[in-house]
Amino acid sequence: MSVKTFKKGEVIYKDGDKITSVYLIQTGAANQCLIRGKKTIDLFQLGSSHILGDQVILGQNTHPTSAVATTETKVLEIPVETLKQQYEGAPQMLKVIIKSLADRLRLAVNDVRSSKLEKDSSPCPEDQVAKAFGAVFHTANHKGDRSTPGRVVVDWNMMKQYSQRVMGEGPKRVEQVINVLVKLKLALYEMGKAPDNPDGPEEIQKVHFLDLGLLESFFEFYQYYYFKNRSDLLKVDELCQQMLDALLKLCENEQPDRFGIVGVEFAKFSEHCKNELGINLNNDHFARLEGKGVFMKRKTGSTGVILQFELKEFRSVFQSWKMLREIEKWNEKGFVDMDEKEDKPKKKTAGGPACPACAVELQAGAKFCHECGHKIVAAA
Template identity: 85%
Template sequence: MSVKTFKKGEVIFKDGDKITSVFLIQSGGANQCLIRGKKNIDLFQLGASHILGDQIILGQATHPTSAIATAETKVLEIPVDTLKQHYEAAPQMLKVIIKSLADRLRLAVNDVRSSRLEKDSSPCPEDQVAKAFGSVFHTANHKGDRSQAGRVIVDWSMMKQYCQRVMGESPKRMEQAVNILVKLKLALYEMGKSPDNPDGPDEIQKVHFLDLGLVESFFEFYQYYYFKGGRSEILKVDELCQQMLNGLLKLTETETPDRFGVVGVDFAKFGEYCQNEIGFKLNNDHFSRLEQKGVFMKRRTVGNGVLLQFEFKEFRSIAQSWRMLREIDKWNEKGFVDMDEKEEKPKKKSGGPSCPACAAELQASAKFCHECGHKITAAA
């Protein structure tokens, strides 16, 4: 156990971060909140003698909320392993009481979280994402014209009306959701003159959906993990995981899947890709990080090597969902979907010190990784 001091405004941890320690506030205070882009949604104000990270008692691996110091705050940092030792050594009756109180607190936090999110003024709040894209899918699926192979074509005016009248979705939010699909090349607009203003500028007349299946996969993926307690961290985009997943898809894009839709890539080849293209040395911790995000693959020994096997269609769907999540985050930050934004290429690691567990870049004097909390062992 050790004492740490956080300055006013300093982030103690973010929602979705792995719980590596529990913090007992000794002095100062913390704002338990949700960080959404450049703004915070406040939940609770905590002070001396309050605990942060107690969800670990219920087996939750990641923080469901963020914590920001509201003043110069001194905390006692208790490693998870130490806390578990004390908890397991406690009398059974006390353990039952502690777990009951922790569970009741979890329910209270979830209620407050839901209440605050309902008042969230973001263009697309978390609890509305599945509804927005579900409305787009079901409208296109029900009303779309499938006469052209590989496309579902929907009249734009009719789509806005149907989404609003039947699905109860805001036309503005629906339009921005479709903009994301167009930006990601999952749909395209057919432009033309309005019948009411033939001399005016071109306007959207129809939407051509090029892959409705991926739209359905996204909102089903989102609603499943968002409303499933303790699993919403899967919806937080991890840049490193995204780069690894893109690498796996790139290395197998020319492979022919077997009858189960499974493809394979040599472990050494993938390790070489990670080293050369992303800038880190692949190890088992990286696979654990992918699994925490719901990305699983089979490792099979073949001859003198190891083959990584996975379902290509499933991985492609997950990768697309992560791309859409990134666009939704940008939408909430800017207030609109920037159709003219240039795609940024992921930055390769600089080659400096990095965490052996998650490959995040580190400062030379760091004792713990700021991303995953891994303890950094000093070089001999």
């Protein structure tokens, strides 16, 4: 255990971060909130003698909210393992009472969180994502023209009107949802002049959806985890995204078996991660992927260890992560930036200390990785 001091405005942890420690506030105060890009949604305040991160008692691995110091705040940092040892050693009746109070607090936090999100003025707040993308899918699925092979084509005015009148989704949000799909090359706009204004500028006439299946998979994926209160699985982990992208690139020319399974040599994957991403693969990386719901089998073959996975599932998950990233940017900027250049993964720069698990750069003297929560062991 150690005492730490946070300055006013300093982030103690963010929602979705792995819970590695519990914090007992000794002096000062912290704001429990949700951080959405440059926007902060306040939930409630905690002060002296209150605990941050107590959800770990209920088995939760990630923080459901963020904590930001509202004044200079001194906390006692208690590693999770230390807390669990003390909790397990407590009398059974006391453990039942603590768990009951923690569970009641969890329900209260979820109620406050839902209430605040309902009033969120973001272009596409969390509780509206599944509805917005679902409205676009169902409109295209029900009203789309399938006469063109590999495409579902919907009249633009029909898309906006049907989404609003039947699905209750506003035209502005519908347009931005489709902008996300066009940006990710899952849809195309067909431009042309309006029939009633042949001399006017070109406008959107139709939308060509290139893969409705992926769109359906995304909003089903989102609504399932959001309403299961597993928002940690709806936060994009850049490292996991890069690793999944690497796996998919390495099996581009592989033919799936009759079960849809493909295999990638571990040695080839490891070499790719090292050369292209600056990552030295270890078990923590695979545990991190599994923490995001991405599982694969390891099989020993004639060429060494083979990583096996269902290609269709991995492609769907990767596409969902890309959509989540675009929604984050949309909420931060207020619109979908169609002209934004694609960010390419950068290798870890040499010279500074780095986490052995995820390769992210660390501040000197850090005890835990701020990205993945890995405990940093000081060199002897």
